[in-house]
Amino acid sequence: MTIHFSCTMCGRCCHGLRLPVGVEEAVAWLRDGGDVQLFCEAIPWPEEPPADNHLAWYKRRRSFAATSGQLPVRVIVSLMAIFEGACPNLQPDFRCGIYERRPRACRVYPAEVNPFFALDRDTKLCPPEAWRTQEVLQGDDGQWKDAEVAGAIVGMREADARDASVKARLCAILGISSSGLANEGVVVHAPVREDLLAALEQAVLSADGDAASTTWHVVSHRRATLDLLQSAGTAPLPASALNGSQASFMGFVAGDDA
Ligand code: SF4
Ligand code: SF4
Structure with a gap:
């Protein structure tokens, strides 16, 4: 299905957001005085997937290897x-104050970076009139027709892959080793801005290598998941154990307060 779209500059997507940023973008955001958090999720990976499992290889490309138990x-x-x-960069006239160097995610919205997600207009903040235009955002061949959007999507995917090893080192530097279980939830780590900036700069400069030698704890808010993780030989952790720390659990499904 062809998707028509033209931004009305309503500014809605510049409010109350969690904006995914690459490592370089995170450094710039922090240097500007903004805040950045780490959303961590783990995927059990007992063996490499078959070559034709494109979704698994997409996830592999943007992740790093570790062990849990x-x-x-x-x-x-x-x-x-x-x-x-409002985003700290949003101007009173709804223009972006860092337009030339705004994060790629801002250039992509409302398109989707993940090639396995279909764009769902109902989940987007854009007003109805933004979709009533002759301008084509996505053709019925699935291709993004806006050159800037298409370029930003490619850039985000490349940064995701490039940054994976930096993020492994970043977690090691910050002592971060807890994650949610993919599709169930994430552990949100919120280091102090200055600590995160220093750790990011160190992680970027460090030599490549396997920094993720510590075991990761997989956190869940569901007793059944914790039992399953335990039986699979992982190192599970109830979400309640994070209380009082710099980390918190964000569930995507209903939990039972484990
Ligand atoms: S950086 Fe600019 S485009 Fe991105 S959310 Fe902030 S104001 Fe909006
Ligand atoms: S919510 Fe949609 S229409 Fe409004 S500024 Fe953002 S991208 Fe443009």
Whole structure:
């Protein structure tokens, strides 16, 4: 299905967002005085997937190898620029104050970076009139027709892959080793801004290598999941154990307060 779209500059997508940013973008955001958090999720990875499992290889590309107890896992760390209310870069006339260097995610919206997600207009903040235009965002061949959007999507995917090893080192530097279980929830780590910036700069400069030698704890808010993780030989951790720390659990499904 062809998707028509033209931005009305309503500014809605510049409010109360968690904005996924690459490592370089996170450094810039922090240097500007903004806040960035780490959203961590783990995927059990007992063996490499078949070559034709394109979704698994997409996830593999943007994750790093680790272990949880006896089980190999792959950890996806998403760096999220966060702000309550209006983005600190949003000007009174709804223009972006850092337009030329705004994060790629801002250039992509409302398109989807993940090639396995279909764009769902109902989940987007854009007003109805934004979709009533002759301009084509996505053709019925699935291709993004807007050159800037298409370029930003490619850039985000490349940064995701490039940044995976940096994020492994970043977690090691910060002592971060807890994650949610993919599709169930994430552990949100919120280091102090200055600590995160220093750790990011160190992680970027460090030599490549396997920094993720510590075991990762897979956190859940569901007793059944914790039991399953235990039986699979992982190192499970109830979400309630994070209380009082710099980390918190964000569930995507209903939990039972384990
Ligand atoms: S950086 Fe600019 S485009 Fe991105 S959310 Fe902030 S104001 Fe909007
Ligand atoms: S919510 Fe949609 S229409 Fe409004 S500024 Fe953002 S991209 Fe443009």
